[in-house]
Amino acid sequence: MTENESGPPTPRPAAGCKIHTIDARTLRTLAHPLRIRLLNALREFGPATASQLGERLGESSGATSYHLRQLAESGLVEDAPELGKGRERWWRAVHDGSMLESADFRKHADPEVRGAVDVLLHETATTHAQELNTWLGTMDEWSPEWQRSWDLSDFKVRLTPELALELAEKVHDLVESYRDRVPEDTEGSAVVRTHLHTFPRPSE
Structure with a gap:
């Protein structure tokens, strides 16, 4: 979702990851x-x-407090009381990521649910664009090794829906195969974000 929220295909969760299926x-x-x-x-x-x-x-702490409580009511975040001092209230995510089968909701009888899918997907796409733009604006602050290691590519291939799904699943599997290969305290390492966008385009 990052394992951030996304549409199909549904990624295979990494071993040990706690993934929430959005209802x-x-x-x-x-x-x-x-x-x-x-x-x-x-x-x-x-x-x-x-x-x-x-x-x-x-954002203001009042706004974040309110929306954190809304997330907590749905079981997405929870208190972390062992971290607080005095009246400090700490929050943590309950899951490592979320999965959304957007096709299950886009034809939902409730228009509020259909609208919620659009908000979630468009906000995810916006976040991806912001992350990429942040990298483009700050890459000079990184080492020459990292400046040679990033990628911005796009591809065009003719596929059937079945092959498009297969392609996306294979990319998910490839990314997951690199998880946990580098310990957190490894010198020169960083968290790397990989975005995957797979969608059809009209022929004309």
Whole structure:
């Protein structure tokens, strides 16, 4: 979702990863840009207070506190009381990522659910674009090795729906094969984000 929220195909969860399958209830909760950003921040950077998240995301602590409580009501985040001091309230993500079968909801009888799918998918696409633009704007701050190791590519191949699904699943498997190969304290290492967008284009 990052294992961030995405449409089909459904990725195979990595061993040991706790993955949440989005249902109609949690879909309604996630249909808000700030809640998606809060959940992603907790999953990527670990537990934090509402104030810390507000500073990271450029939001007020009042706004982050409110939306964290909404996420908690849906079981997506929870208190981390062992981290707090005094009246500090720390939050953590309950899952490592989420899976969404968007096709299951796009024809839902409830228009609110259909709208929630659109919000979630478009916000995910926006996040991907922001992450890439951030890299493009800051790459000069990274070592020459990292400046030679990144990639921005696109491909065009003619496929059937079945082959498109097979291609995406193979890419998921390839990325997962690199998980946990590098210990966190490895010198010169960094968390690498890989975005996959697979979609058909009209012939004319």
